Amino acid sequence: MIELLNLKKRYSDGTYALKGLNLKLEKRLTAVIGRNGAGKTTTIRILSTQLEPSSGTARINGYDILKDTDAIRSRITSIPQEASPIGFLTPLEHMRIYLLARGMTFKGADEEGMKALKALELWKVRNAPTDTLSGGMKRKLFVAMALAANADTVFLDEPTTGLDPLSRFEVWSAIKQLNGSVILTTHYMEEAQQLAEEVVLVDQGQVLERGSVNSLLSSFKGKIRVEMPEGNRSIKMQYRIGTTRLSYVSKKKAEEFIAMGCTVRPITLDDLFIIHGVNLNDEAEGGEDEY
Amino acid sequence: MNIRFIASLTYAYGITAMARGPSYLVAEIALPLSLLFMVSILSQGSLVVYAIIGGFIALVASNSLSSAGDAAFWRIQLRMQDLFVTTKITRIDYMMGLTLSYFFGSIPGIALYIMIGLAYHIFTPFSFIVLLCIMALVTIATSSIAFVVAGMVKHIRNIWGIASLLSIIMTLLPPTFYPYTALPSFALYALAISPVTPAAILAQSAFGLIKPLNYGLVYAMAALLVIETIVFFALARHFTVWREK
Numbered sequence: 234m235i236e237l238l239n240l241k242k243r244y245s246d247g248t249y250a251l252k253g254l255n256l257k258l259e260k261r262l263t264a265v266i267g268r269n270g271a272g273k274t275t276t277i278r279i280l281s282t283q284l285e286p287s288s289g290t291a292r293i294n295g296y297d298i299l300k301d302t303d304a305i306r307s308r309i310t311s312i313p314q315e316a317s318p319i320g321f322l323t324p325l326e327h328m329r330i331y332l333l334a335r336g337m338t339f340k341g342a343d344e345e346g347m348k349a350l351k352a353l354e355l356w357k358v359r360n361a362p363t364d365t366l367s368g369g370m371k372r373k374l375f376v377a378m379a380l381a382a383n384a385d386t387v388f389l390d391e392p393t394t395g396l397d398p399l400s401r402f403e404v405w406s407a408i409k410q411l412n413g414s415v416i417l418t419t420h421y422m423e424e425a426q427q428l429a430e431e432v433v434l435v436d437q438g439q440v441l442e443r444g445s446v447n448s449l450l451s452s453f454k455g456k457i458r459v460e461m462p463e464g465n466r467s468i469k470m471q472y473r474i475g476t477t478r479l480s481y482v483s484k485k486k487a488e489e490f491i492a493m494g495c496t497v498r499p500i501t502l503d504d505l506f507i508i509h510g511v512n513l514n515d516e517a518e519g520g521e522d523e524y
Numbered sequence: 525m526n527i528r529f530i531a532s533l534t535y536a537y538g539i540t541a542m543a544r545g546p547s548y549l550v551a552e553i554a555l556p557l558s559l560l561f562m563v564s565i566l567s568q569g570s571l572v573v574y575a576i577i578g579g580f581i582a583l584v585a586s587n588s589l590s591s592a593g594d595a596a597f598w599r600i601q602l603r604m605q606d607l608f609v610t611t612k613i614t615r616i617d618y619m620m621g622l623t624l625s626y627f628f629g630s631i632p633g634i635a636l637y638i639m640i641g642l643a644y645h646i647f648t649p650f651s652f653i654v655l656l657c658i659m660a661l662v663t664i665a666t667s668s669i670a671f672v673v674a675g676m677v678k679h680i681r682n683i684w685g686i687a688s689l690l691s692i693i694m695t696l697l698p699p700t701f702y703p704y705t706a707l708p709s710f711a712l713y714a715l716a717i718s719p720v721t722p723a724a725i726l727a728q729s730a731f732g733l734i735k736p737l738n739y740g741l742v743y744a745m746a747a748l749l750v751i752e753t754i755v756f757f758a759l760a761r762h763f764t765v766w767r768e769k
Binding site: 278281282283284285302303306307309310311312313314315316317318319321322326329330331333334335336338339362375378 | 526528536537601602606609610
């Protein structure tokens with residue numbers, strides 16, 4: 234279980250990344266979602282003892298991140314955002330160095346490393362320099378390192394950013410094989426939907442909503458998203474994101490909007506992101522009452 | 525101290541790196557060898573022994589200082605440091621692993637200089653042992669400086685220029701390739717900030733290039749080198765960015 238107790242982080246330039254985050258995470262796989270600058274990475278970095286909070290604290294399975302740093306480090310694994318392997322070293326060499334850093338013996342590191350590389354289908358490239366691997370394989374290597382570490386808690390900061398859809402699928406299937414509880418941050422709502430038992434939506438260092446995917450989307454029950462083509466201003470829409478204008482309407486009205494030239498899409502976690510993100514920027518226009 | 529991690533990182537990043545990218549070795553020894561050549565020509569051979577001895581020191585110092593580039597690159601660009609912060613290793617294990625990797629990168633250059641030194645019959649068992657001790661201290665001191673600097677840079681682009689500048693200030697300006705007596709005293713005092721300065725004077729004394737031998741100077745330089753090594757190591761231990769604030 235992870236408890237965040239009034240966690241605050243203020244950077245030296247005066248920016249508040251976290252404004253007193255209180256949270257209890259108990260599920261096996263939790264996705265923290267939010268816009269850029271929402272505080273996701275700061276939260277993960279503080280929890281995984283890479284960064285000190287300005288005030289407040291957190292506990293991971295009862296261990297305090299400030300007082301019990303060593304105990305926490307021996308029980309967690311954290312894969313940083315955009316971590317890249319060292320180009321001329323092989324996956325097996327990365328695995329060995331990392332697992333030795335975690336305190337394993339040479340024999341243990343080799344055994345666990347090989348097991349993880351086989352499990353994530355990286356065995357064939359175990360002796361290839363990592364700069365010859367695809368982006369997906371490089372990310373999978375880091376997930377393999379987390380798998381081999383066999384930690385109680387795994388933090389993954391945007392593990393699939395910048396990957397093509399196929400590579401993302403590969404990484405997702407790798408994440409599903411991880412032991413212990415997993416906390417991941419992501420921009421991809423589909424990723425959260427695919428993997429997470431619980432989703433936490435954060436913005437400006439605060440929790441906006443949390444719950445299972447179904448409970449978070451319950452407010453959209455019976456609705457669909459309609460998007461107005463660019464330049465068409467004949468119908469008032471609730472939200473504007475760039476040049477796209479959109480609204481949430483009853484499914485029964487779908488045909489009506491299609492006839493008016495709108496695109497109709499099913500509700501996903503993206504929509505939760507949209508309504509919070511757009512409202513926070515005061516860009517909303519119109520209201521649902523019109524329909 | 526996690527010896528296994530240090531050994532593994534040193535092997536992978538030092539020895540494997542040499543095997544997979546031999547051009548790196550040529551680059552490492554190019555500057556000291558060029559300076560040896562230039563000093564020999566300009567002094568018509570009279571300063572060649574200074575340049576050979578200085579070459580040993582300049583090689584390990586410039587190599588260690590260039591580790592600042594990788595330390596910053598691993599932290600800012602690759603995010604590998606963040607990966608290691610959350611393990612059981614300490615910043616000292618991490619620094620030692622990278623430092624030894626770079627030291628291993630110097631070994632072929634050191635071997636080449638030993639061959640040149642043997643050709644010029646400059647070694648005695650005593651002077652050789654003193655030189656090894658000096659190189660060990662210079663490696664620790666300059667690597668420590670490299671880690672402090674690497675922790676201070678905010679953007680990776682800056683580190684390459686800073687590392688080159690440090691290398692020039694700390695290894696080429698001090699009396700590495702020429703007698704320290706050629707320096708005006710104010711310059712000698714100013715350059716004493718670099719651990720390479722006392723190291724070079726000590727080495728010149730050990731190889732009998734300073735005549736008559738000034739014991740007071742030898743003791744003062746030995747003390748200065750040890751103190752600077754301790755101070756720079758302590759600074760690195762304190763200021764090297766590990767868990768960020």
